[in-house]
Amino acid sequence: MALRPLGIGDVRIGGFWADRQRANASAIPLGRQRLEEAGNLQNLRIAAGQADGEAIGPVFADSDVYKWLEAVAWEYAREPSDALLEMQREVTALVAAAQSDDGYLNSVVQVRHRDQRYTDLPWSHEHYCAGHLVQAAVAQVRCTGDTALLDVAVKLADHLADTFGEDRRHDVDGHPVIEMALVELYRVTGDPRHLELARYFTEARGHGLMAGYGQEPTYFSDRVPVREATTVEGHAVRAVYLAAGAADLAAELGDDGLLDALRTQFDHMTATKMYVTGGLGSRWDREAFGDPYELPTDRAYAETCAAIGGVQWAWRMLLATGDARYADAIERMLFNGFLSGVSLAGTEYFYVNPLQHRSDAHADGNRSPAHGRRGWFDCACCPPNVMRTLAGLEGYIASRDDSGLQLHQYAPGTVTAGDTALTVETGYPWDGLVRVRVDAAPGPVTLSLRVPAWAEGATVGGAPAGPGYVRVQAAAGDVVELRLPMEVRTTTAHPRVDAVRGCVAVERGPLVYAAEQADHDTPVDDLRIDLGAPRVSEHRPDLLGGVTVVTAGELTLVPYYAWANRGPAPMRVWIPTT
Amino acid sequence: MALRPLGIGDVRIGGFWADRQRANASAIPLGRQRLEEAGNLQNLRIAAGQADGEAIGPVFADSDVYKWLEAVAWEYAREPSDALLEMQREVTALVAAAQSDDGYLNSVVQVRHRDQRYTDLPWSHEHYCAGHLVQAAVAQVRCTGDTALLDVAVKLADHLADTFGEDRRHDVDGHPVIEMALVELYRVTGDPRHLELARYFTEARGHGLMAGYGQEPTYFSDRVPVREATTVEGHAVRAVYLAAGAADLAAELGDDGLLDALRTQFDHMTATKMYVTGGLGSRWDREAFGDPYELPTDRAYAETCAAIGGVQWAWRMLLATGDARYADAIERMLFNGFLSGVSLAGTEYFYVNPLQHRSDAHADGNRSPAHGRRGWFDCACCPPNVMRTLAGLEGYIASRDDSGLQLHQYAPGTVTAGDTALTVETGYPWDGLVRVRVDAAPGPVTLSLRVPAWAEGATVGGAPAGPGYVRVQAAAGDVVELRLPMEVRTTTAHPRVDAVRGCVAVERGPLVYAAEQADHDTPVDDLRIDLGAPRVSEHRPDLLGGVTVVTAGELTLVPYYAWANRGPAPMRVWIPTT
Structure with a gap:
């Protein structure tokens, strides 16, 4: 790997993202309640023999519990509390109790399908649930030191390794995630069987296994082997989860051929299949990536989970390659589509x-934005996925290599790595000034500061800095100033994006802006933007939790991420020009 | 009703549509073969006790047989043959043999569900299949005089009337069509129970019956009563079939309130939810109408069956009101989206x-146009629906009222009604001259000739004629000349149709044109139209069965209906302007 992640607790952040994390912290206990109300926890109790009844909810119900447990772990690392530990211990014990003696675990299959395992792998989500369990277990042991869930995860992974493989049952789950989970597990256990199983599940795709079940393979990321694919296709979350796992594998195995294929796929995705918001997957129909340049604005599906998977993939590509474009993509996804x-x-x-x-x-x-945001869904993949992502956001801020530290995302706070400690001061994303102070360093350290591709005219220490990483030598006591220009920008799409012809998107810093009905008398449907009108930015601490508002002529624009917090009113990102 | 349809055999057509009808005639025996291969006929044999086995295919499998039988009947009226009668007799006998003693008939339910009737009306399509049976029976008795299928239909309708109603089982099928079928049956039988059942099924919708099955009602046209609806929504075919039935009912009962509601709905549909091709239903997701102005071009669903249902609805509105806009809509749908x-x-x-x-x-x-057109589908609603529509196309050409005859669609041929006989000479849709000769008339007759809304500058007998019906008094031996200008037109969409901003559609006469890759070196994705370039029309008898090609600068355009007959290559209707 070109870059290495920092450890738990090495990054502390305040400001914009910390506000979101505090709000998220308040959602985590509610999540526990939703999992109770929706039956997810009861399913586990029934599987554990602690209750009677039938399983309810979708076949992937367990995965919501595991994503929530992962959120609890990350949140504990951010802000420890007995309440979190108490919830974690209780639910972990339930998960452990539900596990079969041989390691198998999927409460819905155990209860509803009378333990008839792996009979419908395209749809049963058995490996998918296992993957989320493993991810939660890795987070738990890293964030809290508790090995209770790890024990369950290892037992389950060993069961899977005993059951599946080239010389065992040759099959894969319809929904990837187990791949990256097993690489993460391998990094904790060091057990080569876990890495090998990740490799097997990754490489086994694309050879017709789904067709053997009478399924069209594209949806399941099973049309072509991942190392032969040149784009992303099919169900968006499945596709990016698989790619993230493959990137982990490529990094772990030093498989440059696989990494090159993933680079090509990522490039093709960002060039032709990603919204300006970083949203992924344009089709409601089968929640899929569309054709190149098929990016409708009104019926953008852009599932929250797909943006999360996109961040996970991009982060692994960033570590593997050190290429700033992946950090740029993470920024775009996090601040907007996620x-x-x-x-x-x-x-x-x-x-x-x-x-x-x-x-x-x-x-x-019930997935329609016409309802506004909702507390939970019948298919509740997104809420706990948001929880774990926000709670663990520190992980995406910085990394290290032999020469020093890299700052990928900007937030006020501290970054430590071994003997080196930095303090970052910034009002980002509202303000473009980022001051990095070296509080401690064993000697000269190389700081790599990302200049986003959008930041034309950026300076580092007063000198012009083009996009990518600017490397600065610094020692204890030094302060490096990065200035990112915060002029309002208008963005036009590739001419093949038919959906937004004659329109521009307004951006400022890392944020995509939107026109919302609350700020306009004219129906938003009929708004036009005068490209000659002066553009004014004004920070409004009172509005939408504190946002910088952009005005241009009669138009008033707020950050896209904040829409529908004043009711699910009309909104548009791409605005026709006059 | 303002207007009355003509009788079977009263209209004979040649030219453009007759070419399509001859091609369609060749497809009808193939359809018989497809129904055999797909198991539809075998299902009926099993239900009849003539074979053993399990039912295969979708729950609405019988309806494909009935639509095909209806096509056979219409085709017999157009071009009688023993082969058609033979097929009709054989399949009708099979349908009759499958019917239960009490009149119930749905082979899939009888076989697969062991005759457990009406347990899942939102999805079981039991009334839907019955509706198509009734329509086929009405066509059969009218076109061939054979009452065999009518006997089955009456027995089934009587069973339904015994079973369903306000004071019986209060329920409706998830898929309309039974409504218009029962009105048509009433016109043959004169039995008020058939009309009353049509009224009941129509009025029972929109009061929460689907919600009682745990279903979201919009998809099933069950969110609001049809007489309270102000637009079309949900599954497009369901919506327009229901509206067509309601229009029949309004006409039959003289229910002006219902007719007014349907007028509002039709107007809203054509203003906000219809493609320039007449295509209906923009969403792949649930095959539904989108929001107003949500009309993507690439992911237009625009199911063939929805255009057919749109024609059926518009025809009933035309008869009920005499308003030329409905005939305009029929023309647009038939020549393009159908x-x-x-x-x-x-x-x-x-x-x-x-x-x-x-x-x-x-x-x-397998429904994707990337495959090109296909001989049949797993869900095979469209092919036999096309067959019956093309075979019975004469029905949409003309009508009568007390004063005379109305010509709604132009095709060369003859129209007779009682003592009045006309000959129409025209090269429509390629040429705009339509000569109507009165061959016989008992005295002065009023001819109403439709001037389409697109035909600015039209003349009748040399005098300028605005859109709508131009009424001309004529007697035997008179010739009336209608001239419709065939200049190439460019059409822009309502500014709220975001999908085609900055684009125009090219039209000539009733035809919408498209750019296809076969005629261009530049990728179609990148084509632009220079609105200042001279537009040239040239008839090419050698191309695509004989079409008038339009060129404008570097662009070459062919009629939209003819696309994908040279392979499923890139194509676009809406073309960005330079």
Whole structure:
């Protein structure tokens, strides 16, 4: 790997993201309650023999519990509390009790399907649930030192390794995530069987296994082997989870061929299949990536989970390559397509994240933005996924290599790595000045500061700095100033993006802006932007939790992530020009 | 009713549509074969006790048989043959043999569900299949005089009337069509129970019956009563079939309130939810109407069956009101969004009819245009629906009232009604001259000739004629000349149709044009239209079965209906301007 992640507690952040994390912290106990109400915990009790009854909810119900447990672990690392530990111990004990003696664990299969295992792998999500369990276990042991869930995860992983493989049952789950989970587990256990199983599950895809079940393979990321794919396709969350696992594997095995293939896929995705918000997956139909340049704004699906998976993939590519473009993509996804998925209060969620919501839009099932954000869903993948991502956000801020430290995302706070300690002062994303002070260092240290591709005219220490990482030598006591220009920008799309022809998106810093009905008398559907009008930025601490508002002529724009916090009113990101 | 339909055999057509009808005639025996291969006929044999086995295919499998039988009847009226009668007798006998003694008939329920009737009405399509049976029976008795299928239909309708109603089982099927079928049956039988049951099924919708099954009601046209609805919504085919039935009912009962509501709905549909091709239903997701102005070109679903249902609804509105706008809509649907659904050979079909197909479009299930048209589908509603519509197309050409005859659609041929006989000479849709000769008339007769709304500058008998019906008094021997200007037009969309901002559609006469890759070196994705370039029309008898090609600068455009007859290549209707 080009770069190495920092350890738990090495990064502490305040400011913008800390506000979101505090809101998220208030959602975590609510999540426990939702899992109770929706039956997820009861399913585990029934599987454990602690209760009677039938399993309820989708086949992947357990995964919501595991994502929530992972959120608890990250949140504990951020802000320890007995209440978190108490919840963690209780639910972990329940998960452990539900596990079969041979390591198998999936409460819905155990209860509803009378323990008939692996009979419908395209849809049963058995490995998918296992993957989320493993991820939660790795987070738990790293954040709290508690090995209770890790014991369950290792037992389950060993069961999977005994059961699946080239010379055992040759099959894969319809929904990836187990791949990256097993690499993460390997990094904790050092057991080569865990890495090998990750390799097997990754490489076994794309050879027709789903077709053997009578399924069209594209949806399941099973049309071509991941190392032969040149783009992302099919179900967006499945596709990016698989790619993230493959990136882990490529890094761990030094598999440059696989890494090159993933680079090509990521490039093609960002060039042709990613919204300006970083949203991924344009189709409601089968929650899929569309064709290249098929990026409708109104029916953008852009599932919150897909943005999360996109961040996970990009982070692994960044570590593997050190290429700033991946950090740029993470910034775009986090501040826009991911963050729109949760309310400012932190307790309500969007499943889909469109870039336009019309005046006459009607509700379309409980995932529709016409309802506004919701506290939970029948298919509740997104809420606990948001929880774990926000709680563990420190992990994406910085990294290290032999020469020093890299700052990928900007937030006020502290970064420590061994003997080196930095303090970052910034009002980012509202203000473009980032001051990095070296509080301690064993000697000269190389700081790599990311200049985002959007930041034309940036300076580091007063000198012009182009996009990518600017490397600065610094010693204890030094202060490095990065200035990112915060002029309002208008962005036009590739001419093949038919959906937004004749429109611009307004951006400022890392934020994509949107016009919301609350700020306009004219229906948002009919707004136009005068490109010649002066653009004014004003910070409004009173508005939407504190945002910088952009005005241009009659238009008033607020950050996209903050939309629908004043009711699910009409909104648009791409605005036709006059 | 303002207008009355003519009788079977009263209209004979040649020219453009007769070419399509001849191709369609060749598809009908193939359809018999497909129904055999797909198991639809075998299901009926099993239900009849003539074979053993399990039912295969979707729950609405019988309806494909009935639509095909209806096509056979219409085709017999157009071009009688023993072969058609033989097929009709054989399949009708099979249908009759499958019917239960008490009149119930649905082979899949009888076989797969062991005759457990009406347990899942939102999805079981039991009334839907009955509706198609009734429509086929009405066509059969009218076209061939054979009452065999009518006997089955009456027995089934009587069973339904015994079973369902306000004071019986209060329930409706998830998929309308039974409503218009029962009104049609009433017109044959005169039995008020058949009309009353149509009224009941129509009025019972929109009061929460689907919610009682745990279903979201919009998809099933069950959110609001049809007489309170102000737009079309939910599953497009369901919505327009219900509206067509309601229009029949309004006409039959003289229910002006219901007719007014349908007028409002139709107007809102054409103003905000209809493609320039007449295509209906923009969403792949649940095959639904989108929000107003949500009309993507690439992912237009625009199911072939929805265009057919749109024609059926518009025809009933036309008869009820005499308003030319409905005939305009029929013309737009038939020549474009409907006709694109079938290949020039008449034997392959599109399920969905997008207005754009990109270079890199990938296949998306067997309904995807990336495959090109197909001979049949797993869900085979469209092919036999095309067959019956093309075979019975004469029905939409003309009508009568007390004063005379109305010509709604132009095709060369003859129209007779009582003592009045006309000959129409025209090269429509390629040429705009329509000569109507009165061959016989008992005295002065009023001819109403439709001037389409697109035909600015039209003349009748040399005098300027605005859109709508131009009424001309004529007697035997008179010739009336209608001239419709065939200049190439460019059309822009309502500014709220975000999907085609900055684009125009090219139209000539009733035809919408498209750019296809076969005629261009530049990728179709990148084509632009220079609005200042001279537009040239040239008839090319050698191309695509004979079409008038439009060129404008570097652009070459062919009629939209003819696309994908040279392979499923890139195509676009809406073209960005330079």
